[in-house]
Amino acid sequence: MFKTVVAALASGFLTGAVLGQAATPLQPADVFDLEAATDPQIAPDGSVVAYVRRSNDIATDQTLSAVWVIGADGSGHRALVGDEGQTSAPRWSPDGRSLAYVRSVDDTTTLYVFDVDSGSHQKLATLETGQSGLAWSPDSTQLAWAAFVPAPGVDPADLPERGAGMEWATGAQVEDRLNFRFDGAGTIPTGHQQLFVIAADGGEPRQLTRGAPGVSGDFAWSADGQSLLVSADRRLDAEHLPPDTELHRIALDDSAFTTITDREGPDTAPRPSPDGRHLAYLGYDDRRMGYHNVELYLADADGNGARSLTATLDRSVSDPQWSADGNWIYVQYDDHGRTRLARVSLEGEIEIVADGLIGATFGRPYTGGSYSLAASGDIAATIGSSTRPADIALGRAGATFSPLTALNEDVLADIALSEAEEIRWASPHDGREIQGWVLYPPDFDANREWPLILEIHGGPFSAYGPAFSAELQLMAAAGYVVVYTNPRGSTSYGYEFANLIHHDYPGHDYDDLMGAIDYMLGRDFIDDNRLFVTGGSGGGVLTAWIIGNTDRFAAAAVVKPVINWTSFVLYSDLPQFFYRYWFASSPWEDPDEYWRRSPLSLVGNVTTPTLMMVGGADLRTPRAETEQYYSALHLRQVPTRLIVIPDAFHGISNSRPSRLLGKVAEILRWFETHDPGQHVTTGSHASETGR
Numbered sequence: 001m002f003k004t005v006v007a008a009l010a011s012g013f014l015t016g017a018v019l020g021q022a023a024t025p026l027q028p029a030d031v032f033d034l035e036a037a038t039d040p041q042i043a044p045d046g047s048v049v050a051y052v053r054r055s056n057d058i059a060t061d062q063t064l065s066a067v068w069v070i071g072a073d074g075s076g077h078r079a080l081v082g083d084e085g086q087t088s089a090p091r092w093s094p095d096g097r098s099l100a101y102v103r104s105v106d107d108t109t110t111l112y113v114f115d116v117d118s119g120s121h122q123k124l125a126t127l128e129t130g131q132s133g134l135a136w137s138p139d140s141t142q143l144a145w146a147a148f149v150p151a152p153g154v155d156p157a158d159l160p161e162r163g164a165g166m167e168w169a170t171g172a173q174v175e176d177r178l179n180f181r182f183d184g185a186g187t188i189p190t191g192h193q194q195l196f197v198i199a200a201d202g203g204e205p206r207q208l209t210r211g212a213p214g215v216s217g218d219f220a221w222s223a224d225g226q227s228l229l230v231s232a233d234r235r236l237d238a239e240h241l242p243p244d245t246e247l248h249r250i251a252l253d254d255s256a257f258t259t260i261t262d263r264e265g266p267d268t269a270p271r272p273s274p275d276g277r278h279l280a281y282l283g284y285d286d287r288r289m290g291y292h293n294v295e296l297y298l299a300d301a302d303g304n305g306a307r308s309l310t311a312t313l314d315r316s317v318s319d320p321q322w323s324a325d326g327n328w329i330y331v332q333y334d335d336h337g338r339t340r341l342a343r344v345s346l347e348g349e350i351e352i353v354a355d356g357l358i359g360a361t362f363g364r365p366y367t368g369g370s371y372s373l374a375a376s377g378d379i380a381a382t383i384g385s386s387t388r389p390a391d392i393a394l395g396r397a398g399a400t401f402s403p404l405t406a407l408n409e410d411v412l413a414d415i416a417l418s419e420a421e422e423i424r425w426a427s428p429h430d431g432r433e434i435q436g437w438v439l440y441p442p443d444f445d446a447n448r449e450w451p452l453i454l455e456i457h458g459g460p461f462s463a464y465g466p467a468f469s470a471e472l473q474l475m476a477a478a479g480y481v482v483v484y485t486n487p488r489g490s491t492s493y494g495y496e497f498a499n500l501i502h503h504d505y506p507g508h509d510y511d512d513l514m515g516a517i518d519y520m521l522g523r524d525f526i527d528d529n530r531l532f533v534t535g536g537s538g539g540g541v542l543t544a545w546i547i548g549n550t551d552r553f554a555a556a557a558v559v560k561p562v563i564n565w566t567s568f569v570l571y572s573d574l575p576q577f578f579y580r581y582w583f584a585s586s587p588w589e590d591p592d593e594y595w596r597r598s599p600l601s602l603v604g605n606v607t608t609p610t611l612m613m614v615g616g617a618d619l620r621t622p623r624a625e626t627e628q629y630y631s632a633l634h635l636r637q638v639p640t641r642l643i644v645i646p647d648a649f650h651g652i653s654n655s656r657p658s659r660l661l662g663k664v665a666e667i668l669r670w671f672e673t674h675d676p677g678q679h680v681t682t683g684s685h686a687s688e689t690g691r
Contacts (some may be wrong), residue, residue: 023416025442025477028661030415031362031470032058035407036389037382038360039370041090041099046378047072049404050080050090050099051392054360056657063362063657067101070404072378072394077405080114081121089131093140094375098200100124100143102131111143113200125198125205132193132217136200137225144197144228146217149207153190178239182573183619183650195219195228197252208255212236216245218268223276227251229260231268231281242288242580247281247303260303265292269319274326276301278346282320290505290581291461291491291498296320296331296344309348314494324375328397332357334367334492336435337465341371341381343397353397358384358467363653363660364455364536365420365437365469365484366462367492380404386420386439388412389468416442418476420466425519427488429511432497436485436516437466439476449527451675452520454513454553455484456535456542460505463492471653474664480532480671483520487512487542503584506545506597513542514550529554530677534667536560537621537650541599544629547610548602555674557611557667560621560650563629565594573619603632609639611670613663615648615655641670 033056040051053068067087070077081087085105092099099114109127111134114120129148136143156172173187181187192214198205208228209215219230231245234257238244247260247267260279261267265286272279279299284292294316299306309329310317317331328343330353339357344350357369360382369390371381382390383401389408395401418439427434441450453475457464464484475482486492487509489501501507520526533553535543540561547556562568566587569579579586587594595601610633614626623644633640643666645652645659653660 023414023442026415026417026470026473027477028474028665029058030411031474031657031661032056033408033411034362034389034470036360036362036384036468037392037405037407038390039088039090040380040382040392041092041372042374042378042380042394043092044094044096044375046374046376048076049380049392049394050092050101051380052088052090052360053079053407056362058657061656061658063654069099070392072404074404089134091134091136091143093136093200094138095140098140100134100136100200102127102134111145111198113143122202124200124202133219135219135221137221138223139225141200142197142225143200144195144208144219144221146193146195146215146219148189148191149194149210149214150189150191151212178576179573181619186617186619186649193217195230195250208250208252210255213238215248215250218245218270220270220272222249223272223274226253229270229272229279231266231270234259239576241576242286243577244286247279260299261306267297268294271320271322271329272301273322274324278326279303280320280322280329282317288581289499290489290502291495292316293495294318296329298329298346309344309346310350312348313350316491319370321371321373323373323377330371330373330379332369332371334463334465337367337437337463337486337492339367339369339465341369341379351397353379354381354383354393354395354401356383356385357381358390358465360390361654362389362468362470362657363651364457364471365464365467366457367465367467384468386437386466386468387417416477417473418442418482422466423483423516423519425515427508427512428515428518429508432488432512434485434487434512434515435493436483437464438520439472439482439484441476441479441481444481446523446525448525449530450481450525451479451530451532451671451677452517452526453480453482453671454517454531454533455482456513456533456539457484457486457490458535458537458539459491460489460501460509460538460541461491461498462538463490465492470660471664474661475668478668481520481526483516485513485516503582504597505582506542506599509542510545510549513546517552527677528552530675532556532671532675534559536652538562540621544599544610545602547608548599548605551607553608554676555609555611555671557613557670558626558629559613559663559667560615560618560652561599561625561629562621563598563600563625565598566591567628568621568625569594571622571624600628600632603629603636606633606636606638609670609674611641611643611667613643613645613652613666615650615652616644616646617648618650620650639674 035055065086067080067090087103089102111124131145134145154174195208196205215232228250233245245266249258267283269282295308296310315333317333321330330343341354359368369382383393384390392404393401420437534557536559540559543558612630614623630642
């Protein structure tokens with residue numbers, strides 16, 4: 001059963017300029033001044049919080065990360081180290097006397113330990129290939145992490161001997177792996193992820209695992225500190241099979257593996273109980289659906305007797321953490337576009353602890369957030385709103401959470417930001433209730449008519465919510481009513497709602513989106529001749545699908561889409577995944593179905609002026625998808641323009657601040673160019689957005 005133990009968070013997170021208040025609209029340059037908190041780590045006694053502070057540097061056009069610490073009473077708020085380099089991954093030792101962290105300067109990444117009593121920083125190890133999953137042993141004497149270990153690949157064929165001083169072309173790249181590149185990383189070097197352990201007082205790191213198939217950074221220490229529990233897919237032929245991780249126990253003394261779980265479906269996030277009697281973890285039975293609810297399981301320490309504690313929740317949960325007394329397991333989950341923190345008893349009772357968690361990105365308003373739990377029962381979480389990026393808040397079960405930081409008050413206090421208004425409407429397809437939000441221009445007057453931008457999220461199995469979005473706030477500041485929605489297929493509404501698009505995407509999500517437009521037109525302040533539509537990734541798919549089915553939009557901006565499902569499935573960085581879960585068969589077995597669902601099949605209907613945009617290094621929806629559609633539009637003489645963001649992977653807005661601004665500026669310029677109402681904003685903002 002459910003029992004809500006905490007109401008809405010303190011209203012201090014919702015301060016700032018609102019509709020009708022005289023204040024300055026958000027300027028593009030303001031984005032460089034934004035900051036956001038993430039990865040809060042509360043000390044075991046609850047007295048101090050370490051967190052990662054993300055900031056945008058205008059000089060280097062980089063989003064920087066630095067570890068900061070702040071007392072639970074708000075005192076001692078400071079950076080842990082100086083300005084040089086970037087710091088991340090703060091982790092308190094269980095005894096609370098030390099804080100481990102990772103520091104990167106130039107191309108060197110180093111593991112450090114900060115001693116609380118002396119204030120000294122000890123260098124433990126140079127991490128030549130980075131790290132993931134940094135974790136302390138229960139007795140605070142050791143640290144473990146995962147890191148990539150290179151291995152030889154396939155050499156190119158022999159060529160005649162090259163003499164001294166000869167300049168030849170670079171040798172061939174020879175591949176025999178299915179997965180040899182990954183978005184955000186580029187070409188993957190040959191090798192495997194392995195686990196390492198080091199004594200907290202220094203010495204040489206010890207490599208715990210070796211060879212193929214490797215492990216992952218998803219691990220935890222056993223309660224007795226004698227082994228590590230890790231989630232990994234250890235099948236040697238895994239790249240040709242559906243994803244299926246199992247939980248394994250690795251002994252510290254001899255590196256022996258013991259497999260704990262064995263089912264068809266991924267098992268992740270192993271979390272042993274404080275007394276070592278139980279094992280909590282996440283997973284699901286793989287039914288080859290487009291979307292599965294990730295459930296919280298509880299088993300004996302050896303994996304026997306496993307049962308789901310959240311089978312009745314009908315939501316995916318993440319980031320399980322045990323309470324110190326072993327009576328509760330805390331988890332996050334998304335519900336109707338909001339991220340919640342809850343605790344689950346060992347009998348499956350669920351209590352909501354906090355609401356309004358958000359992530360630390362500045363781009364689009366996706367759900368997200370992070371938290372940590374102290375032995376004292378105190379909780380640190382990232383909380384925000386549509387008008388504030390993520391801050392740190394403190395609370396505990398049964399008590400109100402209170403803000404601990406206010407990272408953006410110096411920037412946003414006098415800026416007119418739009419607080420997201422929730423809307424709901426019935427889908428024209430089947431009457432299902434669909435949820436969305438609206439942002440209004442700073443000078444909004446319901447007695448006037450306004451242009452509207454429909455902005456569509458990616459995924460498609462993801463969700464928007466009332467979270468901060470610099471992209472959408474800039475669009476509102478430019479004089480548009482901005483509508484963003486969670487059509488069918490979105491997460492946070494349950495298994496059935498998400499899988500309404502199973503093997504039928506794009507499909508009736510189109511109707512849900514058109515219902516949002518009809519709902520807004522019925523409010524009598526939207527000009528139906530000045531409708532615009534845009535979206536990225538899955539939202540790019542739907543934008544292209546929309547303009548192939550209707551000409552009601554004055555202009556469209558299709559960002560990093562899938563245009564041709566056959567070429568996408570075979571050329572994306574995850575070819576073994578998409579055809580198994582998003583289609584009933586492979587492209588060569590049912591080419592007609594792949595073509596039926598491809599926006600390219602409808603390009604002959606398109607008359608809408610359409611901007612195309614993609615990252616030059618995108619490997620998730622490769623740029624060839626965008627360029628196919630651009631070429632087809634050009635050949636049909638539909639007004640179009642191609643924007644390639646150099647060197648950007650799939651996450652354009654979250655890679656560098658100027659890319660976020662460039663993306664918004666190009667979209668707004670395109671919409672203004674094709675605005676039949678010749679929409680013009682006042683003041684200097686229009687020129688600063690590149691319009």
